[in-house]
Amino acid sequence: MAVTDAQTSLRHAFGNVLAFFILILIGVLAFSIRLFSVIKYESVIHEFDPYFNYRVTQFLTKNGIYDFWNWFDDRTWYPLGRVIGGTVYPGLTLTAGTLWWILNSLNIPLSVETVCVFTAPIFSAFASWATYLLTKEVKGTGAGLTAAVLLAMVPSYISRSVAGSYDNEAVAIFALIFTFYLYIKTLNTGSLFYATLNSIAYFYMVCSWGGYTFIINLIPMHALLCIVTGRYSSRLYIAYAPLIVLGTLLAALVPVVGFNAVMTSEHFASFLVFILIHVVALVYYIKGILSPKMFKVAVALVVSGGLAVCFAMIAVLVAMVASSPTMGWSGRSLSLLDPTYASKYIPIIASVSEHQPPTWPSYFMDINVLAFLVPAGIIACFSPLSDASSFVILYIVTSVYFSGVMVRLMLVLAPAACILSGIALSQAFDVFTRSIKLQLPSLSVDSPVDAGDASSESVVPDDTVKTDKTEDTQKERTSKKSRSRKSSSESVEKPPSKLQIKKRLSVLPLETSIIAIVLLVFLGAFYVVHSVWAAAEAYSAPSIVLTSHSHDGLHVFDDFREAYAWLSHNTEVDDKVASWWDYGYQTTAMANRTVIVDNNTWNNTHIATVGTAMSSPEKAAWEIFHSLDVKYVLVVFGGLVGYPSDDINKFLWMVRIGGGVFPHIKEPDYLRDGQYRIDNMATPTMLNCLMYKLSYYRFVETDGKAFDRVRRTEIGKKYFKLTHFEEVFTTHHWMVRIYKLKPPKNRIRGKTKKSKSKANPKTVSKRKELKRNPF
Amino acid sequence: MKLNLFSFLFTFTILSSHVLSISDLILTKVDRRIDLSTQIVRTTTTLKVENAGSDIVSEILLPFPENHAIHLAYLSATLNEGRGKAKPSSGAGLPYDEVVSPKDFPNSLKVYSVTLPKGLGKGDSLTLDVLAVFTHILQPFPEKITQADIQLLLFQETAHYLTPYPVKVQSLVVKLPDARIESYTKLEKTKLQGSELKYGPYENLPRFSYLPMVIHFENNQPFAVAKELVREIEISHWGNVQITEHYNLVHGGAQSKGEFSRLDYQARPYVRGASAFRRLVAKLPPRAHSVYYRDEIGNISTSNLWGDSKKTELEIEPRYPIFGGWKTAFTIGYGLPLQDFLFGIDGKRFLNISFGSPINELVIDTLIVKVVLPEGSKDISPSVPFPVKQSHETKFSHLDIAGRPVVVLEKNNAVPEHNEHFQVYYKFNRLSMLREPLMLIFGFFFLFVASIVYMHADLSISKTSASYLAKIQWEEVQATIRQVHTIISRCLTTHDKLEASLRDLSRTGDIQGCKATRKSVDSSLKELTKELKSPVAFLQSSPQAAQILPKVEEVIAKERDLQERLMAKHSTVVDCYEKKLGGREIENRVASHQQKITALRQEIDDLMDLIDEI
Numbered sequence A: 001m002a003v004t005d006a007q008t009s010l011r012h013a014f015g016n017v018l019a020f021f022i023l024i025l026i027g028v029l030a031f032s033i034r035l036f037s038v039i040k041y042e043s044v045i046h047e048f049d050p051y052f053n054y055r056v057t058q059f060l061t062k063n064g065i066y067d068f069w070n071w072f073d074d075r076t077w078y079p080l081g082r083v084i085g086g087t088v089y090p091g092l093t094l095t096a097g098t099l100w101w102i103l104n105s106l107n108i109p110l111s112v113e114t115v116c117v118f119t120a121p122i123f124s125a126f127a128s129w130a131t132y133l134l135t136k137e138v139k140g141t142g143a144g145l146t147a148a149v150l151l152a153m154v155p156s157y158i159s160r161s162v163a164g165s166y167d168n169e170a171v172a173i174f175a176l177i178f179t180f181y182l183y184i185k186t187l188n189t190g191s192l193f194y195a196t197l198n199s200i201a202y203f204y205m206v207c208s209w210g211g212y213t214f215i216i217n218l219i220p221m222h223a224l225l226c227i228v229t230g231r232y233s234s235r236l237y238i239a240y241a242p243l244i245v246l247g248t249l250l251a252a253l254v255p256v257v258g259f260n261a262v263m264t265s266e267h268f269a270s271f272l273v274f275i276l277i278h279v280v281a282l283v284y285y286i287k288g289i290l291s292p293k294m295f296k297v298a299v300a301l302v303v304s305g306g307l308a309v310c311f312a313m314i315a316v317l318v319a320m321v322a323s324s325p326t327m328g329w330s331g332r333s334l335s336l337l338d339p340t341y342a343s344k345y346i347p348i349i350a351s352v353s354e355h356q357p358p359t360w361p362s363y364f365m366d367i368n369v370l371a372f373l374v375p376a377g378i379i380a381c382f383s384p385l386s387d388a389s390s391f392v393i394l395y396i397v398t399s400v401y402f403s404g405v406m407v408r409l410m411l412v413l414a415p416a417a418c419i420l421s422g423i424a425l426s427q428a429f430d431v432f433t434r435s436i437k438l439q440l441p442s443l444s445v446d447s448p449v450d451a452g453d454a455s456s457e458s459v460v461p462d463d464t465v466k467t468d469k470t471e472d473t474q475k476e477r478t479s480k481k482s483r484s485r486k487s488s489s490e491s492v493e494k495p496p497s498k499l500q501i502k503k504r505l506s507v508l509p510l511e512t513s514i515i516a517i518v519l520l521v522f523l524g525a526f527y528v529v530h531s532v533w534a535a536a537e538a539y540s541a542p543s544i545v546l547t548s549h550s551h552d553g554l555h556v557f558d559d560f561r562e563a564y565a566w567l568s569h570n571t572e573v574d575d576k577v578a579s580w581w582d583y584g585y586q587t588t589a590m591a592n593r594t595v596i597v598d599n600n601t602w603n604n605t606h607i608a609t610v611g612t613a614m615s616s617p618e619k620a621a622w623e624i625f626h627s628l629d630v631k632y633v634l635v636v637f638g639g640l641v642g643y644p645s646d647d648i649n650k651f652l653w654m655v656r657i658g659g660g661v662f663p664h665i666k667e668p669d670y671l672r673d674g675q676y677r678i679d680n681m682a683t684p685t686m687l688n689c690l691m692y693k694l695s696y697y698r699f700v701e702t703d704g705k706a707f708d709r710v711r712r713t714e715i716g717k718k719y720f721k722l723t724h725f726e727e728v729f730t731t732h733h734w735m736v737r738i739y740k741l742k743p744p745k746n747r748i749r750g751k752t753k754k755s756k757s758k759a760n761p762k763t764v765s766k767r768k769e770l771k772r773n774p775f
Numbered sequence B: 001m002k003l004n005l006f007s008f009l010f011t012f013t014i015l016s017s018h019v020l021s022i023s024d025l026i027l028t029k030v031d032r033r034i035d036l037s038t039q040i041v042r043t044t045t046t047l048k049v050e051n052a053g054s055d056i057v058s059e060i061l062l063p064f065p066e067n068h069a070i071h072l073a074y075l076s077a078t079l080n081e082g083r084g085k086a087k088p089s090s091g092a093g094l095p096y097d098e099v100v101s102p103k104d105f106p107n108s109l110k111v112y113s114v115t116l117p118k119g120l121g122k123g124d125s126l127t128l129d130v131l132a133v134f135t136h137i138l139q140p141f142p143e144k145i146t147q148a149d150i151q152l153l154l155f156q157e158t159a160h161y162l163t164p165y166p167v168k169v170q171s172l173v174v175k176l177p178d179a180r181i182e183s184y185t186k187l188e189k190t191k192l193q194g195s196e197l198k199y200g201p202y203e204n205l206p207r208f209s210y211l212p213m214v215i216h217f218e219n220n221q222p223f224a225v226a227k228e229l230v231r232e233i234e235i236s237h238w239g240n241v242q243i244t245e246h247y248n249l250v251h252g253g254a255q256s257k258g259e260f261s262r263l264d265y266q267a268r269p270y271v272r273g274a275s276a277f278r279r280l281v282a283k284l285p286p287r288a289h290s291v292y293y294r295d296e297i298g299n300i301s302t303s304n305l306w307g308d309s310k311k312t313e314l315e316i317e318p319r320y321p322i323f324g325g326w327k328t329a330f331t332i333g334y335g336l337p338l339q340d341f342l343f344g345i346d347g348k349r350f351l352n353i354s355f356g357s358p359i360n361e362l363v364i365d366t367l368i369v370k371v372v373l374p375e376g377s378k379d380i381s382p383s384v385p386f387p388v389k390q391s392h393e394t395k396f397s398h399l400d401i402a403g404r405p406v407v408v409l410e411k412n413n414a415v416p417e418h419n420e421h422f423q424v425y426y427k428f429n430r431l432s433m434l435r436e437p438l439m440l441i442f443g444f445f446f447l448f449v450a451s452i453v454y455m456h457a458d459l460s461i462s463k464t465s466a467s468y469l470a471k472i473q474w475e476e477v478q479a480t481i482r483q484v485h486t487i488i489s490r491c492l493t494t495h496d497k498l499e500a501s502l503r504d505l506s507r508t509g510d511i512q513g514c515k516a517t518r519k520s521v522d523s524s525l526k527e528l529t530k531e532l533k534s535p536v537a538f539l540q541s542s543p544q545a546a547q548i549l550p551k552v553e554e555v556i557a558k559e560r561d562l563q564e565r566l567m568a569k570h571s572t573v574v575d576c577y578e579k580k581l582g583g584r585e586i587e588n589r590v591a592s593h594q595q596k597i598t599a600l601r602q603e604i605d606d607l608m609d610l611i612d613e614i
Helices: A002-040 A049-063 A065-069 A091-105 A112-139 A141-152 A155-161 A168-189 A192-208 A212-228 A234-251 A265-289 A292-323 A331-337 A341-345 A347-351 A360-367 A370-382 A387-405 A407-439 A454-475 A481-491 A496-505 A510-538 A559-570 A581-591 A604-615 A618-627 A647-661 A684-688 A690-696 A751-772 B002-016 B262-267 B430-456 B466-508 B511-541 B543-547 B549-578 B583-613
Strands: A546-550 A553-557 A576-578 A632-636 A725-730 A736-741 B025-035 B041-051 B057-065 B072-079 B096-099 B109-120 B125-134 B152-158 B167-175 B181-184 B190-193 B196-205 B212-218 B224-236 B240-251 B280-284 B289-295 B303-307 B312-316 B327-337 B342-345 B348-354 B363-372 B378-383 B389-395 B404-414 B421-427
Touching (some): A002 A112, A002 A155, A049 A581, A091 A112, A091 A192, A112 A387, A155 A360, A168 A192, A347 A647, A360 A370, A370 A407, A559 A632, A559 B327, A604 A690, A632 A690, A690 A736, B057 B072, B057 B125, B152 B167, B312 B327, B363 B389, B378 B404, B404 B421, B466 B511, B466 B543, B511 B549, B543 B549
Parallel strands (some): B224 B363
Antiparallel strands (some): A546 A553, A725 A736, B025 B041, B057 B109, B072 B125, B240 B327, B342 B348, B378 B421, B389 B404
16 A cells, blocks of 8 residues: 555655756746747847836946946936936836846856846746746636747737846836735735735836736735725635735835835725725634624724714815816826826827737737637636636736737736636636546446556556646646646535536546647647747847848848947037937937937937927027037938838827927828828828928939838928938948038128128138148 | 158258168169058158178167157068069068167168078079068048048158168169149159059159158048957867957048038938948957947847858948047957867967957057956967067856966957967866856755755754754644544445445345454554544644644544434445345335435535645
8 A cells, every 4th residue: 555655745746846947947948939030030129118217228338336326317208317226116227236236247248138038038937937826726726837838829928028028017007916826826825925025026127117007906906805895814814914005115216116105095005995995804803802792882883983984084085185286197197097088188208119909800819819718727727726826817807808908918818817717727627637537437437346446546647647738748747637626626625525526527427528638738839839820920020120031031121330430430429309209218228329309209208309499490499409409300200111100100209298288289281181181182291291201302303303201202392402311330230320410600790790700711721731731 | 741741851851960870781673562542651762782791780770760660560581582573472571670770870760680591602692582561650631521521631751762772773662542643743754653652753862762742632531549448369179169249430531621411421322421431341260259239238130141151251330430530439249160270289289260350441549459368278489470469367267166277369460461370378177167067066056965965954943942853843743733634534435345245245245254354443443543533633632733633523423423323324224135025125124224324424525635735
């Protein structure tokens, strides 16, 4: 009999080792699927925001942490500048900086850029491990492993964490999942140790991303749900109260959050629930020491008195909150609560494409088959409903709502969808394989009397379990269903006879189960294929280098870097460059020149000034730029090669944002019958504005017709001269054009003065020339 | 112009200063050839020297006007021994030295003295080839041009060879690029033949004879000047020499002014933008691999690479065309096979590699060559064929502890003539190559050992804390439950024995044997029940087991039930056999028992599974 004992423990050990190796492989998968961008393009920082993060990290590694906190950046928002230390979420920067520091102190000479490029893939491996832990707490190891695999390659998360996409979200998703895991872990164990860890994880999340408000609202919601449904326990108290106290204190340490951690409405719910949970704890305590009769009396007494006080308090709070114009909410949060808010009041938020609501195809693109598995996962969470599974349900419901408001928040939905799909898949596999298992051995179990030895009998199912396991790992890595089944049935505290019946009932016909498993495997395979395609084709382009496949091979458009390199080498260090804010971060990071506005968009007026300049006629624009001490103006123009996201296509936003502050810019002036056009039907205001002129200067001479390949039309005004600007650089494919402001003309006041001042330099230069000429 | 004015004054001073010369050498023939086709000006001078005096002369003085001397990048003097065809490569360069100009020399001269291998006796003569290379000596005029303009350059020289010795016959040939010549100083005996400008021959010129002349000509050759070039040569004894070159490039020609129109440049690149250069060609050594070309913001995709057994040619294009005064910076890196460049000689190793940049016709203002030797190299001594500034550094890379010794060689104003091989000798023990792999192996080994120790050690701080005790208790409970589990499974096996005996009975009809089995089973079951008592008692007493206890008790109760049923069944069957009843009859009688037994058995199995999980 010791044999079976040893076998079971061996099986456990084997299972653990297997799970461990599967997790390692999941980590490798999560890391390597994100390397397509490096392999297909190069090891380079992507897009816009990552360039800023990269620049901050460079500063941190060069000057140290104290200089970083005190950093006042004069390269941006000229002439205002920006206090970087107090306005960035430092989590990502500090993480990458620490990684770099560790590597360098081990004398592994990796550049800051390399570390930054690979931070996101590393953290997505961590995130999939955190998903494993979280799902394991909810539904057991099998579901955990499945969810981890799904998360490792969910396209939505890949889009934000490919190598080079060095953005806050890359580490924040890990922090988010890990915080949730620790919350659930605390909830399941009631250990103060985990509660403390939870606060620290929450602190890391606050450091990393503004999305931490999601945590600080979701967890109170869950606590409230538990209280309302009568699931209050001391474990809930341990999980919730320390997190709020410690977490808020820690959050207030982050400069960018500071007193917002107690002042803004985003955090309000947590404090309300904090009070409530104490009331409930008190009630439970009193209930424990009083007899039921006495308790009823006490309740009547407290309810009558306490309610009055509560209402008074709530009234005061509501009054205080309502007294502020935005009700204490930040613009971004408000646009979440009211999806139409941004488009009404803040065009800057609305102008960012990732702040638009998603379309249906984007759900399919970003979470693919998970969208169909999630409902099954929700059902699985209801049987049985535990504290942990109710949390997961709440998580998916809220994140589905948020993702419906902004495309960007699809990222928050992705982990929830992975967790629930993982649960659904593993439960489905569990049911089907159990049906097969119960029926396959049933041939032998029915005649165990003949078979003889009991020990052999008990071994037989074990073997099938094992073989099933290995088969499954080969197929879809959804092994361990036997374990998940047991742990799920463990949490069900029902008499076994019922369980027995249930088990019997859940047995499906053999053929059906086999077919279902095959179909599930196909579903999984489809998901894998789609994810790999998304990682390789859709999401790995760094967007500063563009490629196109033509009949004679690959063509590379490296115009952005060409322009930035030119700026950085051939202009003065202190020259100011004006461009639309999209290119602000890249200009400061790659060209190292001062910009007027950048992607941080904290000052609407300043952006509106640049927008106004771009939409004004040349002279007015020159005056605005000159007053800002601008020396170069950079525009992005895609008309020659057909690059659609150029400044002409963004121009209406400049008009709108500019017009929002400076009313003399009116959007209808730029539209002909409500249509935005640049051909000969365009309005004169449009054809005379600076953006039009800078984009199309001498464009007609390229092909003689001035055919714009993005707008697919000939431009309206073809021949014109620039009076206040001169072209100093245009890139190879004309995608970036840089103009220099001409120096101000001499003032025409007194004629004598003019002639004098004009004559003098001329004669001087003539004399010089005479002197120089040796002949 | 200032320079001209100066030179006139200069001639004047020279003519007025007739003092005794230091030796009585006479230059019987001087042939000068000046190559102006690129930005680097190469002056080849062939001197036929004759000793007219009585003393043995071992030094020949070569003066340069100071405004030329500051641009002098390279100077070599070789003895031309072969009659007729000159073979400059045959004779190694003669040693030369900068000397203080003697008192009787005019001011503003820099004098180099070439030491002859053996003194020149009376009446003896020899032929000397002098190669002087100048950089930054061509002056763009006008200094600023627009995109459409061509680049015009000024070159000033003396038509007479400047020397402290009297010259009998001399001539000068200036090689110009195949382009327009704006103007040149017309002296007597000046001839323009194609792109060659000839002055002379002039005869019987006195010492320090100076005749200024100026050439103004078009030159659109790339004026690539590296302000600074840092070449890092890293030796790895695993078989690779990695070379990384950081360029800081500028167009040294006429400054560009006004607009840059891409349209004009693309439409007619050789008219509008003639002075710009768009590509550079680097000749890398053969078998160069892993070539890359990038700058600080990433890879630059415009480059081409060809290779054959003789050389590897890399054509690189900067991100944008470089007009006059425009700058750019980039990095080229490549790996070379170690055995081509590293050699051993009596216990020492030496690296033999070229000094300068592989890029054609590049002027380098500051060239820094860093040779990174492997960690643990000793007795380092570089040997460079021309004077350089030397220093030492330490570089830390790839898990180094002591750091790698770096030899830093600095040379100002380097030209392609400096692409000579230089050597760095050092001693290195082959065993220290293994240091880093071993370090890694041991690092991981100790990591695993540490984790094993951690898993097996009890690291709790307080041995009396509640949680610790609870944990210990829980472990005990688990052990007990396992015990219970084993006992019950043993019970079940015993039951199976009983069943087996019944089957035997039905086959053989051996009632006695069956009874005997029954007896032994009875006794063993009793023992097992006894054994079960103590663990159950423990479980009952332990608070930790409160949760599982009901299940354990249930299993035990069910097992007892099953046991009774089995016994009953057994008795019935045996009874029936004793009464010799028919098979069908027996089955009928046992049926109720049998049903219960299978049901119970199933339940127990399930429960056992459950307990097993705990």
